[in-house]
Amino acid sequence: MNSRRKHNEDTTEDSPAYSRLFLVCDRRYKEDDFKEAFSKFGTIEDIRIPRDYNTGEPRGVAYIKFSKTSEAAAALEEMNKKCLRPSDRPLKVMVAANRSDIQTDRNEHDSDRFNRLFITVPKSVQEDDISEAFSRFGHIESIVIQKDRNTGEPRGFAYVKFRKFSEAAVAFEEAPREYRAIFAMPKQDITPVRTAFESNINDLATTSTERSTLISLMNTRSGGFTQVSFMCCPRLTQMHIECLFDIVPGMVGCQFLLDLARNCGKGYVSYSNPISAAYAVQKLNEFEYPPGLKIFVKPFNSKFDHHEQNYKRIPSVAQNLKQAVQAAANSATPDLAQLAEAIAEASKLIKMATAGISEDHDSNDLNYCSVQLPAPQPLADIDSEVAKRCFLVCKPQPPPLTVLRDIFCRFGDLINVYTLPNKTVGYARYASVSAADEAIKTLHGAEVCGVRIKVIEAEEENSAKRRRFD
Incomplete structure (x- = not known):
């Protein structure tokens, strides 16, 4: 088994498909326990129990590789949620499609992934012919013969869905070779899933009630403003801003500045007509660009002209x-x-x-913060005794540190605020309890630079250290 294991660890894809199981289990289980419980389902090629890199202790998971897909399917259906002695903790058994893709909980109930086969068929074949060929392997829930969308003619392939994974596995192994049966990709994987950001971009590019209507209005209306101002993430460049605002027809100019004091980007965009400018404010204000960080757009202040x-x-x-x-x-x-x-x-x-x-952009008008804040106050002495700490959670990423310092100092007695390296959490340390409480009350749930932050009371440092030690 050792030589077989070495070969399997050097490959990424399992062969045959879906023949490797992933188990969440008690850490006390040994390889012999799994061999005894699972060998009745077929030939076990490999059992692997990952261990913690630092302690060498089992991590509470295991991999079992069978020689056939049908063996793995039978083991999954029989052993999932069963207990092995001496533990009373039920096993959680899932399919590991390959070494680079451990299946998650949603796939445990994803019948399309494990119950559906893709087959090639003659264009003259009928549904009854397929049913006759595959019904001997188990209960068929559906047969779908793919047809050309324009002509309605069969395209030469079909999908057969079984009730159980084990039935589909037997059909996969024993179906006549002319069908060339393979497991079908899940339906949700066939069509790429659009993110919210991609959907919003598509809406901006296509929904202007309609674009032709907007363009016609540009030539018939006058008055109003033709420039908009914006504040955005400092990582954006003028090219990014131009590409975004050019989605709205009529852009004729763009000025972009990097405000080092407030660590943000800002500037203005000019349009050839007031309709386009108004539409840019309507559609782009608080739009997430880049995803997770909002850009703020408003009519251009005439004083700036x-x-x-x-x-x-x-x-x-x-x-x-x-x-x-x-x-x-x-x-x-x-x-x-x-x-x-x-x-x-x-x-x-x-x-x-x-x-x-x-x-x-008045310095007191914090349009990068969604809540009203008091005026800035000086920081407390860095050597001041910490009266209370606030714990920050900022997802998908923390706002710039200069922005965090600016908003947290407004409650007074702030010693310092910081985020942990490569983490989405951080701490604000105050020299007075009242200042920390006011910061928690005001800032919890606020949006800062388009990032929603959680601000809660942090545990005492001594108790946290003691608990880690224990």
């Missing part, structure tokens, strides 16, 4: 400053007046541009 020209001047002013610095560095007698003038012009432009952004 005065600063649009400032953004267009940034490249030329930056070039002038670069040339002035290089000239001063390469000259023995640099023209300090020219350098000072270039620096002053750049500083003035940056100040004006920043003012434009702050007018559009």
Whole structure:
């Protein structure tokens, strides 16, 4: 069995199909226990009991490989939820399709995966002919002969569904070779499942009541706003933003900035008409892009229009400053007046541009947080005694640390807030119980940068350490 085991561990797919079982079991079971209980169903080629890498103890699962699919099917149907001595814990027996795909609970009841066969048939065959050939293997629940959608003619293959896995397994092994029977893929695997993000993108691209109606309205209406402002995940680039907003017809321009202070992306998008701009706000505000993180879109603040020209001047002013610095560095007698003038012009432009952004996104208007928050408060001393900790759960991923610090400091007495590396959890440490309680009350269930967070009271550090030690 050892040589056979080595061969099986070097392969990914099991042969024949569905001949390997996956068991959830008591950790006390040994290989001989499984051999004694399962050998009555057929030839066992391999029994493997995985062990913990660190302790060497059994992990409470096992694999049993049979020589035939029908043997594995009979063992599954007979031994699932049965107990082996000396344990009173029932076995949980499932099919392991192959080494890279351990089946989950849903597949235990997924009759299509294990009960349905795919067969090739002559185009002249009738349902009765198939029933006559396969009914000797067990109870047939359905026979579906595939036909061409346009002509209605048979396509040369069919599906036969049995009541039990063991019946389908025997048919798989003993059906006449001309049928070339194999297990059919589950119905839900034939058509790719669209994620919510893919569905939303498709809706954006196709549902504008209809797009032709929207385009016709663009040429007949006037007034309103033609620009929208947005705030988004800082990992996005201008290319991402342009691709998203260009789904709405009529986009003519896009400006994207990375706000390092608030660790987010922001900017504005221009459309050729007010209908497109209004539609972009309606469809794209709070749209998850990337999935799990929302983008916030609203009509463009008219106060910002005065600063649009400032953004267009940034490249030329930056070039002038670069040339002035290089000239001063390469000259023995640099023209300090020219350098000072270039620096002053750049500083003035940056100040004006920043003012434009702050007018559009007021620092007290936290549109990346779904709840109302008080004004920021200074952090407590880093060496302060921790009065209470908050436990954070942020899925699918934590918001930027600068954002977490900004929202948690608003309740006062925050010592620090952090997330665990490569985890979706973290802690906020407060120097006062009242501040921690107010943070839990306000922030639990809130959305921050499109991520819904849970904020609950954390266990005391000493008790947690003691429990781990015990």
